Amino acid sequence: MKLLTHNMLTSKCIRGVSVGYPLIINATEVKVNQTLFNSEFVSKLIPKVDWPVLYNAAESIGHSEDLPKEAPNDFEQNEEFLKKAHRALVEIEVISGNLVCPESGRKFPISNGIPNMLLNEDEF
Amino acid sequence: MSRPEHIAPPEIFYNEDEAKKYTQNSRIMEIQEQMSERAIELLLLPEGAPSLVLDIGCGSGISGSILEENGHYWVGMDISSAMLDVAVEREVEGDLLLTDMGQGCPFRAGAFDGAISISALQWLCNADKSHHRPVQRLYKFFSTLFACLSRSARAVLQFYPENGAQMELVTSQAMKAGFFGGVVVDYPNSTKAKKFYLVLMTGGSVALPKGLGTEGASDGVDYARRDRAKNLRKPLKSVRSWIQEKKERRRRQMKKVRPDSKYTGRKRCGRF
Numbered sequence: 001m002k003l004l005t006h007n008m009l010t011s012k013c014i015r016g017v018s019v020g021y022p023l024i025i026n027a028t029e030v031k032v033n034q035t036l037f038n039s040e041f042v043s044k045l046i047p048k049v050d051w052p053v054l055y056n057a058a059e060s061i062g063h064s065e066d067l068p069k070e071a072p073n074d075f076e077q078n079e080e081f082l083k084k085a086h087r088a089l090v091e092i093e094v095i096s097g098n099l100v101c102p103e104s105g106r107k108f109p110i111s112n113g114i115p116n117m118l119l120n121e122d123e124f
Numbered sequence: 125m126s127r128p129e130h131i132a133p134p135e136i137f138y139n140e141d142e143a144k145k146y147t148q149n150s151r152i153m154e155i156q157e158q159m160s161e162r163a164i165e166l167l168l169l170p171e172g173a174p175s176l177v178l179d180i181g182c183g184s185g186i187s188g189s190i191l192e193e194n195g196h197y198w199v200g201m202d203i204s205s206a207m208l209d210v211a212v213e214r215e216v217e218g219d220l221l222l223t224d225m226g227q228g229c230p231f232r233a234g235a236f237d238g239a240i241s242i243s244a245l246q247w248l249c250n251a252d253k254s255h256h257r258p259v260q261r262l263y264k265f266f267s268t269l270f271a272c273l274s275r276s277a278r279a280v281l282q283f284y285p286e287n288g289a290q291m292e293l294v295t296s297q298a299m300k301a302g303f304f305g306g307v308v309v310d311y312p313n314s315t316k317a318k319k320f321y322l323v324l325m326t327g328g329s330v331a332l333p334k335g336l337g338t339e340g341a342s343d344g345v346d347y348a349r350r351d352r353a354k355n356l357r358k359p360l361k362s363v364r365s366w367i368q369e370k371k372e373r374r375r376r377q378m379k380k381v382r383p384d385s386k387y388t389g390r391k392r393c394g395r396f
Contacts, residue, residue, distance in 0.1 A: 004176075005199050005219040008235040013228040013268070021232060035217070041174040041197060048176075048235070090197075114208050117201075117223040117230050121255045124227050 001099075001115050003057050004089040007049050009115070011101035011108070014123050020101055022053040023108070027061040027097035031113075035091055042086045043076045054088055063092050127286065133252035138183070138204035146184040147210055153186055156242060159319060160187035163240045163280040164194055166308065166323055166333060175237035178272070180225055180281070181244025183207040185216035191240070192217050199236075201225065226261030228268035235272045238279065245283035245322065249290050262294060266301035266324075276327040279303070283320055294322065304329040311337035314377035337376050364389030 011020035051071045058064040067088055068081065075081055099108040099115055106123070109116050128137050145152055169175045175196050179188055182200025184207050191198045198218035202208055208220050223230060226248055248265060249258050269279060285291040291307060298305070303324040311317040312335060323332060360366060367389045374381045 001221075002219045004197075005221070008199070008231045008272075009221075010230055010232055013230045020230075038174060044173065045176070050232075112209065112212055114205070114212070114220045114222050116205075117221055118203070119224075119227050121253070 001094045001110055001113060002090050003054060003092055003094075004045070004049070006057055006094075006099075007054050007089075009099070009117075011099075011104070011106065011117075013117075014101060014104055014106060014119060017101060017103045020103055022050070022057065022102065024100040024102060025057055025060050025094060025097065026100060027094045027110075029095040029097065030061050030063065031093045031095050032063070032087075032091050033093055035086075037083060037086050039079065039082050039086075042082045042089065045089065046071055046075050046082075046085060049085075049089065058088050058092065061092070061094060063088070127246075127284070129247050129250045133250075134247050135203045135205070138207045140206050143184060143204070143206040143210045146186060146207065147214065156186040157190055159242050159282050160190040160240070162310065162319070162336075163187070163242060163282055163321060164190060164196075166280045166321055167238045167240060167278050169194075169196065169238055176235070178229070178231070178236040178239040178269075179218065180229070180239060180241035180269075181247075182211065182218070182220065183242075185211035185214055185218065185220075187240060187242045188216050188218045189214075201229070225265050226256070228264045229272050230268075231272035233271050234274040236277065237274055238277050239269060239273060239281075240279070241281040241283070243282060243284060245281045245294060246285060246290070249286070249293065259293065259297065262297040263300060266298045266303065270302045270326060273326050278305075278326070279322075279324040281322040281324070283322060285320055291320070298322065298324055302326070306332050308332055309335045309338075311335070311376070311378055313337065313373070314379075317378040337378065362389065 006023065006025065009023055011017055011023060014020065055064065055067055055069055058067055067084055072078055072081055093113055094110055095113045097110050099110060131137055177191055177196050177198045179191065179198050179200040182188055182202050185200060188198050188200055199221065200218050201221045201223045203224050205222055208222060211220055225244065248262050251258055273279060285294065295306060303326065305324040308321045308323050310319045368384065371381045371384065
């Protein structure tokens with residue numbers, strides 16, 4: 001699971017959970033994959049991404065490195081920042097571990113890089 | 125034709141053996157690719173700009189690969205872990221989630237620029253477990269999908285409706301969730317090439333695109349006044365006009381037809 005997906009993912013499908021965001025990551029294995037940098041795509045994503053959530057997620061799995069705590073206003077021209085954002089959003093991948101719902105504490109296991117978001121019949 | 129959704133629930137039907145077909149059977153892959161391309165075409169994403177697309181029922185990631193070719197990024201969800209394992213093996217670029225579409229799309233509001241789904245929606249019309257209510261599951265799916273799309277985004281869902289009632293059920297639940305749009309039918313004159321695309325729009329009602337292979341087809345049945353005297357003189361089926369009409373019909377059904385030439389409908393010479 002990439003951090004971009006984590007930034008979009010909620011657990012509000014569980015009955016009784018109203019926000020379910022952000023999910024807490026308990027990672028046991030993290031991999032960094034080099035991928036092609038596309039500045040246009042990353043700058044299009046920045047307004048959509050919840051930056052503090054991304055920063056905290058990266059920090060919680062020990063990959064915050066030199067990621068700024070806040071996104072600069074001139075991010076479209078800031079190539080250096082976009083590269084860091086690209087790395088955090090699509091290159092860092094959680095291979096195994098757990099996602100935890102912040103409200104109900106329900107755990108969603110991640111295996112082989114795929115989070116299992118299936119709910120039992122009494123949960124939704 | 126047997127329908128897989130009558131055999132077993134999707135997470136059981138798409139096991140390792142079935143998943144293997146989606147990497148080895150070139151016919152299945154070709155059809156999936158064609159449908160994905162058409163779905164992306166109907167999605168009307170801004171040209172040249174990369175978008176973030178949700179792929180519902182992504183399976184082994186065939187449709188995702190087509191999205192990648194078009195320069196888009198995608199997140200896929202599927203209920204079959206065997207199919208997702210195949211996608212991981214194929215090293216697709218998109219991110220994968222194991223979810224049940226009937227339990228809703230677990231995403232933040234306005235997360236995606238568009239959504240596609242290839243041959244997945246018909247599974248929702250079945251009650252595979254005792255607690256499944258198809259109508260509720262469809263509504264939950266469409267309402268959460270509506271929420272996670274950005275405004276002006278579209279969702280294109282190719283599916284195989286079993287009958288008219290099922291098509292009606294799916295469309296009515298989508299409208300109830302707030303979508304505009306309807307079903308686009310490609311090649312309506314052919315049994316095999318006929319494909320249904322549910323085109324859903326979030327921002328205002330726009331005219332639906334025309335299905336492929338519908339040019340020149342009228343709403344009613346074409347009829348011609350009978351010319352009795354002519355019919356008596358010449359056998360009906362070897363007339364050039366009849367042959368051309370038949371060829372045109374076969375072309376509409378996506379069948380292989382020889383091109384027209386000056387020899388079309390002519391008699392062979394006597395020596396043959």
